[in-house]
Amino acid sequence: MRITNKMMADAVQRNLQRGTANLARLQNQLASGKRLRQASDDPAAVARALALRRNLVENDQYLRNIEAARGRLAATDAALQQATDVIERALILAEKGANDALGAEEMAAIAEEADELLYSMLQVANGKNGDEFMFGGYVQAREPFALTAGPPATVVYQGDAGVIRRSIGQGIKVVVNVAGEQVFGPAFAALIRLRDDLTAGDHAAVRARLDELWQAGEAIGSARAEVGARVNRLQQTAVQLTAVSSEWQAQLSRLEDTDIAEATVAYATGETIYKVALATAGKLLQTSLIDYLR
Amino acid sequence: MTSTFSGLSIALSSLMAQRVGIEAAGHNVANANTPGFSRQDVVLEGRVTGGVLGASVRSALVPLGTGVDVVAIRRLRDALLDGQIRQQASGLGRWETTSTLLGGVEYVFAEPVESNLGALLGKFWSAWEELGNAPQNAGARSGLVGQAQTLAHQLNQSYERLIVTQQDLDARVSDAVREINGIAAEVARLNGEILHLEVGGAQANDLRDQRDLLLDRLAELTSFATFEEEHGAVAIYVGGSALVDGVSVRNMEVAVGGTGFGQVVWKSDGQAVSFADGRLQALLQMRDLSLPAKLAQLDALALALIDGVNALHRTGYGLDGTNGRDFFTGSGAHDVAVNEELAANPSLVAAAAVNAPGDGSLAQLMADLRHATVASLGGRTVDDFYAALVTQLGTEVRQAADRSEEQTLVVQHLESRREAVAGVNLDEEAANMVRFQQAYAAAAQYLATVDAMLDVLINRVGASGR
Numbered sequence: 001m002r003i004t005n006k007m008m009a010d011a012v013q014r015n016l017q018r019g020t021a022n023l024a025r026l027q028n029q030l031a032s033g034k035r036l037r038q039a040s041d042d043p044a045a046v047a048r049a050l051a052l053r054r055n056l057v058e059n060d061q062y063l064r065n066i067e068a069a070r071g072r073l074a075a076t077d078a079a080l081q082q083a084t085d086v087i088e089r090a091l092i093l094a095e096k097g098a099n100d101a102l103g104a105e106e107m108a109a110i111a112e113e114a115d116e117l118l119y120s121m122l123q124v125a126n127g128k129n130g131d132e133f134m135f136g137g138y139v140q141a142r143e144p145f146a147l148t149a150g151p152p153a154t155v156v157y158q159g160d161a162g163v164i165r166r167s168i169g170q171g172i173k174v175v176v177n178v179a180g181e182q183v184f185g186p187a188f189a190a191l192i193r194l195r196d197d198l199t200a201g202d203h204a205a206v207r208a209r210l211d212e213l214w215q216a217g218e219a220i221g222s223a224r225a226e227v228g229a230r231v232n233r234l235q236q237t238a239v240q241l242t243a244v245s246s247e248w249q250a251q252l253s254r255l256e257d258t259d260i261a262e263a264t265v266a267y268a269t270g271e272t273i274y275k276v277a278l279a280t281a282g283k284l285l286q287t288s289l290i291d292y293l294r
Numbered sequence: 295m296t297s298t299f300s301g302l303s304i305a306l307s308s309l310m311a312q313r314v315g316i317e318a319a320g321h322n323v324a325n326a327n328t329p330g331f332s333r334q335d336v337v338l339e340g341r342v343t344g345g346v347l348g349a350s351v352r353s354a355l356v357p358l359g360t361g362v363d364v365v366a367i368r369r370l371r372d373a374l375l376d377g378q379i380r381q382q383a384s385g386l387g388r389w390e391t392t393s394t395l396l397g398g399v400e401y402v403f404a405e406p407v408e409s410n411l412g413a414l415l416g417k418f419w420s421a422w423e424e425l426g427n428a429p430q431n432a433g434a435r436s437g438l439v440g441q442a443q444t445l446a447h448q449l450n451q452s453y454e455r456l457i458v459t460q461q462d463l464d465a466r467v468s469d470a471v472r473e474i475n476g477i478a479a480e481v482a483r484l485n486g487e488i489l490h491l492e493v494g495g496a497q498a499n500d501l502r503d504q505r506d507l508l509l510d511r512l513a514e515l516t517s518f519a520t521f522e523e524e525h526g527a528v529a530i531y532v533g534g535s536a537l538v539d540g541v542s543v544r545n546m547e548v549a550v551g552g553t554g555f556g557q558v559v560w561k562s563d564g565q566a567v568s569f570a571d572g573r574l575q576a577l578l579q580m581r582d583l584s585l586p587a588k589l590a591q592l593d594a595l596a597l598a599l600i601d602g603v604n605a606l607h608r609t610g611y612g613l614d615g616t617n618g619r620d621f622f623t624g625s626g627a628h629d630v631a632v633n634e635e636l637a638a639n640p641s642l643v644a645a646a647a648v649n650a651p652g653d654g655s656l657a658q659l660m661a662d663l664r665h666a667t668v669a670s671l672g673g674r675t676v677d678d679f680y681a682a683l684v685t686q687l688g689t690e691v692r693q694a695a696d697r698s699e700e701q702t703l704v705v706q707h708l709e710s711r712r713e714a715v716a717g718v719n720l721d722e723e724a725a726n727m728v729r730f731q732q733a734y735a736a737a738a739q740y741l742a743t744v745d746a747m748l749d750v751l752i753n754r755v756g757a758s759g760r
């Protein structure tokens with residue numbers, strides 16, 4: 001094929017252009033750290049990357065939910081521990097009060113302590129996690145439990161039966177509260193009767209209270225066990241989610257990020273080729289027959 | 295017997311012919327970088343007359359040459375190659391335009407980056423989760439409203455930008471039509487000049503070059519068919535209708551149609567121009583098919599979101615104990631917005647499934663909507679639909695870019711072949727100049743010789759008798 005000067009010049013230009021375009025692309029990848037900047041760079045990879053991102057965002061939310069749920073359950077557990085302590089102290093008082101040998105003065109003293117225990121339990125049952133009452137169900141506008149003076153004195157439950165759940169996985173939810181009325185109701189009833197019986201100095205009645213108090217303690221205990229089981233489950237889920245998120249993050253990085261080593265080598269190669277093209281272009285375009293005619 | 299002075303005419307013919315040769319080489323060299331120039335060479339033929347020598351020669355009739363004639367100055371050009379190049383150039387015009395335009399559309403969606411629709415959808419769902427966790431927290435409520443507003447705004451924006459692109463394309467269509475008319479007028483004018491020259495028997499080499507260059511420009515805009523008529527005029531047909539016929543031109547114009555965009559029609563009869571290839575075809579396709587499809591997809595996405603969220607939201611209760619409110623207003627991507635009432639007072643957002651302020655279960659159900667498949671989106675979730683939209687767009691851009699590259703290579707290859715035939719090689723022209731120069735010098739030498747011989751005849755014969 002016949003070659004003309006224009007063809008040679010055009011070819012030189014095209015090759016140089018190709019060289020610079022290649023270098024520009026690699027430089028971009030290196031500087032931004034991203035191999036994929038637009039869907040058209042690699043549509044299939046971008047489709048997977050989009051899905052991974054969505055899943056990661058979702059997982060993050062679940063992990064946050066788990067964290068908040070753990071905090072709340074921990075606070076609940078602490079409160080229930082305190083409630084258990086109150087019941088144990090009450091049992092001791094009841095034991096004492098059941099003793100026929102005690103006189104009216106001693107009974108009165110024990111009754112006073114029983115009264116204080118009642119108020120302690122009230123405080124625990126109205127406990128908050130942050131600004132939220134833990135044992136009132138959905139109701140936050142008023143305290144879950146209120147003591148009416150009577151007679152007869154009772155503790156009224158002012159909350160509702162709302163169950164609070166948190167999402168910890170797709171379609172998976174965990175309950176983060178306990179039913180206040182069921183857990184504290186028997187305890188309050190028993191404590192009020194204990195106080196009243198002690199005040200009245202009725203040893204036999206006080207003895208009967210032992211069983212009630214013990215039952216109340218059981219109710220609180222089983223609520224604690226339930227909470228403990230949930231905390232374990234949350235812990236396990238958190239570990240799983242974290243592991244899965246790590247894996248997805250790694251996949252995403254492999255898809256999206258520039259392989260620095262590979263790109264650097266490609267850049268160096270591209271640069272060398274470009275320099276050679278420049279050098280030979282110079283030589284090619286200069287000589288012609290006219291130089292040699294006399 | 296030839297005439298006494300015939301030697302002189304041989305010399306003259308040679309001097310003139312060699313000079314034409316050098317000038318042709320000079321013309322080629324001068325135009326080595328002129329776009330569209332085809333090199334020219336001289337066609338020389340020996341001049342023969344029926345001259346008869348005298349009886350002293352044995353054969354009665356001996357043809358004797360009487361010099362050289364420049365028969366023609368040939369334009370070295372392959373018309374077939376030109377046709378092929380134009381065909382491929384139309385394809386290139388189309389794919390280059392498509393590639394650039396789709397790249398612009400892709401930029402509107404700008405994946406995979408932080409602040410685009412995909413990420414905003416994710417944040418929207420998360421905000422509902424957070425609200426579900428703390429339904430009475432003012433921060434969670436205003437956070438949700440804020441995220442929803444950002445999402446709605448981004449949908450509005452994306453839609454708007456596509457509309458603006460469409461309008462820009464409309465302007466470009468008008469520009470392209472103007473360009474085509476301009477080229478047609480020029481070609482008709484050149485046709486006239488070429489006819490004028492060639493009817494008289496001359497050759498309009500450089501005018502043909504100019505005309506071919508115009509045709510190359512036209513090819514990028516639209517595909518067409520040409521017919522060379524008698525005496526050198528060229529007729530151009532676009533979509534089967536004549537654009538240029540001899541010296542007359544049929545213009546195209548842009549008529550605003552029902553869609554509010556300009557349709558390209560023939561001025562003379564209002565018929566639509568049918569473009570098979572080229573930049574104009576790509577512009578029209580993008581404006582009338584591609585972009586409307588993307589706009590429809592955005593609208594479908596927004597509507598599915600609006601309907602799904604609102605249906606659930608209406609069943610939920612705000613902190614004020616009322617239900618039945620819509621969360622989003624609007625019917626598509628262009629006008630979707632958060633209900634003004636909610637924006638002004640986030641406590642009205644329904645997070646509760648029952649009338650109890652501490653209940654956040656509806657908000658949680660709302661967050662779960664991200665996994666709900668929607669019939670109007672082909673059974674996909676909103677997030678999946680969006681991902682599919684972006685991926686498909688990416689594939690289209692990739693394809694257009696690849697086709698564009700392919701076409702570029704094909705056109706470059708064909709142009710190389712054209713250049714090989716028609717291009718000027720300076721070494722070749724230098725060699726030509728040398729040979730014509732030497733022949734000129736030899737002819738001059740011959741003239742001197744003939745002159746010397748005649749001098750003997752004229753001035754010396756008959757001197758012996760004196």
